[in-house]
Amino acid sequence: MCIRLWNILGVKVMNKRFEKHVNGRNDLFIPFVVAGDPTEETTIQLALMLQEEGANAIELGIPYSDPLADGPVIQRASLRALEHGMSLEKAMGLVKKMREKGLEIPVVIFTYYNLLLQLGEEHFFALVRENDIDGLLVPDLPFEESEEWRESCNSNEIAFISLVAPTTSEKRLQAISKEATGFLYCVSSLGVTGTRTDFHSSVFTFLDRVKKHSMIPVAVGFGVSAPEQVEKLKEHCDGVIVGSAIIRQVEDQVEVLKKEASQKEGIDQIRSYVRNLISPYGKVKIHS
Amino acid sequence: MATIVPDQRGRYGRYGGKYVPETAMYALEELEQSLNEAMADEQFMKNYHDELKKYSGRPTPITHAENLSKRLGGAQIYLKREDLNHTGAHKLNNAIGQALLAVRMGKEKIVAETGAGQHGVAAATVAARFGLECKVFMGEEDIRRQELNVFRMKLLGAEVVPVSSGSKTLKDATNEAIRYWVANVEDTFYLIGSVVGPHPYPKMVRDFQRVIGDESREQMEALPDQVIACVGGGSNAMGMFYPFLNDDVRLIGVEAAGKGIHTGEHAATLSEGRLGVIHGSITYLLQNETGQIQEPHSISAGLDYPGIGPEHAYLNETGRVTYTGITDTEALDALKVLSEEEGIIPAIESAHALAEALKQAPNMNGNEVILVCLSGRGDKDVHTIMEHLGGEGNE
Numbered sequence: 166m167c168i169r170l171w172n173i174l175g176v177k178v179m180n181k182r183f184e185k186h187v188n189g190r191n192d193l194f195i196p197f198v199v200a201g202d203p204t205e206e207t208t209i210q211l212a213l214m215l216q217e218e219g220a221n222a223i224e225l226g227i228p229y230s231d232p233l234a235d236g237p238v239i240q241r242a243s244l245r246a247l248e249h250g251m252s253l254e255k256a257m258g259l260v261k262k263m264r265e266k267g268l269e270i271p272v273v274i275f276t277y278y279n280l281l282l283q284l285g286e287e288h289f290f291a292l293v294r295e296n297d298i299d300g301l302l303v304p305d306l307p308f309e310e311s312e313e314w315r316e317s318c319n320s321n322e323i324a325f326i327s328l329v330a331p332t333t334s335e336k337r338l339q340a341i342s343k344e345a346t347g348f349l350y351c352v353s354s355l356g357v358t359g360t361r362t363d364f365h366s367s368v369f370t371f372l373d374r375v376k377k378h379s380m381i382p383v384a385v386g387f388g389v390s391a392p393e394q395v396e397k398l399k400e401h402c403d404g405v406i407v408g409s410a411i412i413r414q415v416e417d418q419v420e421v422l423k424k425e426a427s428q429k430e431g432i433d434q435i436r437s438y439v440r441n442l443i444s445p446y447g448k449v450k451i452h453s
Numbered sequence: 454m455a456t457i458v459p460d461q462r463g464r465y466g467r468y469g470g471k472y473v474p475e476t477a478m479y480a481l482e483e484l485e486q487s488l489n490e491a492m493a494d495e496q497f498m499k500n501y502h503d504e505l506k507k508y509s510g511r512p513t514p515i516t517h518a519e520n521l522s523k524r525l526g527g528a529q530i531y532l533k534r535e536d537l538n539h540t541g542a543h544k545l546n547n548a549i550g551q552a553l554l555a556v557r558m559g560k561e562k563i564v565a566e567t568g569a570g571q572h573g574v575a576a577a578t579v580a581a582r583f584g585l586e587c588k589v590f591m592g593e594e595d596i597r598r599q600e601l602n603v604f605r606m607k608l609l610g611a612e613v614v615p616v617s618s619g620s621k622t623l624k625d626a627t628n629e630a631i632r633y634w635v636a637n638v639e640d641t642f643y644l645i646g647s648v649v650g651p652h653p654y655p656k657m658v659r660d661f662q663r664v665i666g667d668e669s670r671e672q673m674e675a676l677p678d679q680v681i682a683c684v685g686g687g688s689n690a691m692g693m694f695y696p697f698l699n700d701d702v703r704l705i706g707v708e709a710a711g712k713g714i715h716t717g718e719h720a721a722t723l724s725e726g727r728l729g730v731i732h733g734s735i736t737y738l739l740q741n742e743t744g745q746i747q748e749p750h751s752i753s754a755g756l757d758y759p760g761i762g763p764e765h766a767y768l769n770e771t772g773r774v775t776y777t778g779i780t781d782t783e784a785l786d787a788l789k790v791l792s793e794e795e796g797i798i799p800a801i802e803s804a805h806a807l808a809e810a811l812k813q814a815p816n817m818n819g820n821e822v823i824l825v826c827l828s829g830r831g832d833k834d835v836h837t838i839m840e841h842l843g844g845e846g847n848e
């Protein structure tokens with residue numbers, strides 16, 4: 166009901182794909198992949214597979230030399246992608262190819278701020294339009310520094326994904342969730358991205374706190390890697406964001422994925438991992 | 454100055470700010486609040502100055518380099534002797550201040566990054582002095598270049614954590630230290646070594662280093678005509694320049710031009726970099742076309758940093774400070790000259806500032822004065838100096 170109210174008020178312009186695939190749902194699966202890891206074709210095939218397995222949106226990570234918020238798994242993936250010259254502009258171009266092959270769910274560009282700064286705002290939004298991109302997430306652009314980008318995302322009808330952490334104060338949480346669009350990204354624990362064996366029980370209290378404030382879906386990320394976790398998190402938020410756990414699968418299959426002949430085999434390996442991981446959501450596949 | 458920097462948001466003009474993940478915001482807020490309280494607390498400032506005096510041996514003297522001045526036949530060169538500070542460099546001034554703050558905040562552990570190892574040694578030293586646990590993140594490449602300092606840190610009881618990510622140098626060590634800090638902020642204080650990082654770090658480090666300039670102003674009979682300091686991140690320069698900003702004194706910051714600007718192998722951030730974000734701050738940055746951070750080069754590990762403190766970027770833009778570059782070879786030559794003429798072996802970092810003074814002095818009058826910040830001693834560099842000067846036929 167909150168969401169409807171939000172739209173009636175017309176405070177935020179909503180993105181079409183977010184409206185269709187994300188809004189109002191409580192079983193969100195939002196995977197993260199690094200563009201170009203290990204090849205462009207792999208990234209396209211991964212995105213399509215993830216959609217088939219029930220992903221509601223995809224975070225497309227742009228490789229960066231100095232990923233401050235990321236742990237070793239994503240750092241290594243970034244290096245693999247940078248080795249063959251992946252860039253923000255090229256990664257955005259990949260989305261067009263994904264769309265041509267049938268990707269319908271929203272794509273969020275996940276990029277560190279320096280890459281965005283060098284590309285420039287105008288160029289970025291031109292590429293957003295050209296390649297049917299639906300959202301932006303900048304891990305090192307906190308609320309205080311992001312006003313300009315939030316506004317331009319709103320006027321370009323894409324979501325600006327905001328993050329909140331267990332240490333985020335009540336006051337900040339209110340301010341952030343008031344402005345948030347798309348989904349609200351809850352960082353499960355402090356530190357960097359990467360798989361964790363278990364969550365501290367305080368994460369549930371944190372999620373409940375965020376849910377109270379948020380008028381958009383609340384998803385949790387950082388460390389989600391097992392179906393048992395998904396099962397437990399289900400009752401406290403609207404979805405999970407899975408990054409390092411999938412990237413680790415990619416890493417294990419890296420040689421298989423690089424070769425055209427064996428790529429499908431590699432993708433299917435990752436498919437079974439994903440299927441098991443999000444089984445608590447009991448998703449019906451939208452394609453087969 | 455007309456405007457007070459940084460402003461409330463930690464901005465120096467368009468530079469500075471807090472470009473960090475949300476997970477780090479709480480830690481920065483906590484730090485900023487505690488810092489403001491501490492700086493306003495007379496007892497805290499008294500403790501800090503007592504430690505500088507009784508533990509670190511301050512004030513450091515100013516030496517008139519008479520032989521050198523005579524040889525150059527121009528301006529009189531004076532050296533602010535930070536090499537005589539405890540642990541052999543200016544780094545300890547800041548480390549003492551931050552460690553006292555860590556204790557005041559009830560933190561039990563400190564983490565630090567280090568390039569040349571000087572800041573790592575300073576951090577390990579204050580950790581021992583104030584009973585804190587200490588982890589120093591250091592790039593694998595730097596560990597190899599600075600084995601003596603690695604040993605010193607261990608001797609002081611610190612754990613040296615090798616960093617193998619990225620280019621395995623200072624920028625990567627800084628990334629790792631920040632990552633570790635954010636994950637362990639409850640009991641851990643991040644003791645940053647230069648005027649870089651997200652607000653309030655650049656301001657805090659400047660305020661703990663300004664003792665260099667404050668002392669110099671008192672010690673000099675009259676205001677010098679020029680003040681010269683080397684700039685990597687820029688903490689000795691910021692500490693030296695800050696108290697002179699409102700005076701009629703020419704200020705020159707010296708970046709490492711490495712093998713020469715034209716070779717692309719340098720650390721001349723202000724002359725060759727573009728606006729960018731590094732370690733939580735918007736400043737000048739060496740980067741490629743698409744924004745990937747580029748690895749700098751300098752013979753001195755302490756200047757080998759692809760960014761620069763945001764306040765330097767600001768002072769460059771306003772024109773208050775002139776920034777220039779000195780190559781590896783020029784720095785080594787200056788190091789040799791000072792060793793021979795005055796019996797002082799400077800750190801290769803400080804030799805960059807000195808090399809600029811060697812260029813300036815002959816064009817000035819005998820009654821004009823150049824004050825050089827001799828930020829550290831060269832003992833740590835003897836290995837590198839030997840490689841380059843001792844075995845000219847080796848390469």
